[in-house]
Amino acid sequence: MQALRLYAGPRARQHIAQHGLRPQDVGVVPAAAGGPKGLILGPLDRFLFGEWLPQSTQPVHLVGASIGAWRMATACLDDPMAAFERLERDYIAQHYELPPGQRRLTAQQISDGFAHRLRLFYGGRIGEVLRHPRYRLHIVTSRGRLLLRREGFLRTPVGYLGAFAANALHRKALGAWLERVVFSSVPPGSGGVSALPFSTLDFRTRQVPMFEDNFMDALQASCSIPFVLRPVKGIAGAPPGTYWDGGLTDYHLHLHYKPPAASPIVLYPHFQQAVVPGWLDKAWKGRHRSSTALDGMLVLAPDPDWVRTLPDGRLPDRSDFTRYGQDLPARMKAWGTAASAARQLADEFAQWLEQPDLSRIEPL
Secondary structure (H helix, E strand, O other): OOOEEEEEOHHHHHHHHHHOOOHHHEEEEEEOOOHHHHHHHHHHHHHHHHHHHHHOOOOEEEEEEOHHHHHHHHHOOOOHHHHHHHHHHHHHHOOOOOOOOOOOOOHHHHHHHHHHHHHHHHOOOHHHHHOOOOEEEEEEEEEEOHHHHOOOOOHHHHHHHHHHHHHHHOHHHHHHOEEEEEEEEOOOOOOOOOOOOEEOOOOOEEEEEEOOOOHHHHHHHHOOOOOOOOOEEOOOOOOOOEEEOOOOOOOOOOOEEOOOOOOOEEEEEOOOOOOOOOHHHOOOHHHHOOOHHHOOEEEEEEOHHHHOOOHHHOOOOOOHHHHHOOOHHHHHHHHHHHHHHOHHHHHHHHHHHHOOOHHHEEEO
16 A cells, blocks of 8 residues: 655646656745654655755755644754654653642643753754754744733633634634744854745744744744643743744644745645644634645645554544553554554655656645
8 A cells, every 4th residue: 555645736746747856946844733643754754854855955944833843953953864763762752750649730740841851852952953054944833912922720711712713704813812923043154044935924923033042942832732731931032922832823834935946846744635724723624725825835645544554543643642641652652653654655755756756646
């Protein structure tokens, strides 16, 4: 059974028909939020950043939210193959011990544990991430507005109810409650951040330069799921307020991409075909369709039939923390099996690159 399916926008398909797909064609790599689902993309990440993209020299913009931000920051480390292998091991093995007499972990306990894991992973290596000679890292966060400017026992749930209602009316209305704040690395010798590789007319947006004093906070904020983790406050160099998971505003990064003319392909390893705009849009199936914003995108995604061969018949999911509870070995076995099976995705893409077959590319 084939594991990999390829979906392309019309401009990407036309480019591939004329030139094939070469490392120098890639100008942007997005990385979605989605928690443990990102494990399925580990082998593709290792192939792309460890073997294929190093064959070219052009700058590449890496745009990530939540687990996608963690993946793209990992791609910027000096030895990405080893770093991605460690990310997979650490993510699968993560465990939050339940204190005696406590029925569930608090958001503060989970936030503290996650911050500790980030320090262990990136401690002493932030400079590697931010000074990468080619990769321009953009970490997406969601900054609270109105009631969500501050966290509170009542104001947070009421604020998110307001955000949900506003988003139901129109996605752009969500900007009254949450704004997109992108933390961007400063290329060596440039003196300033790179322009974002996408238009910001679709949604209220700010861009903040990313340095060693705000990298860790920006990354934690991008992964701070409401009611599961605490939001991050007081990020250096950023507007004041509370910062939440980047997937709230940009779940799958359905953005109006503007890749460089010389590298026009937006190459998107993803865990499904649909590119959903924001986390609150999951219920609105009409917003899951492709658009002209994605015309230059090539999506690499697992075949749904292949996914059904994985443990539990689906991708790893955040609900597995509850499903398996304190049975860490069982969860590690299920996630490890899925991650190992995903090597087929990378192998099939490597084979396809040797002789791109247009008949394999489906409309996005």
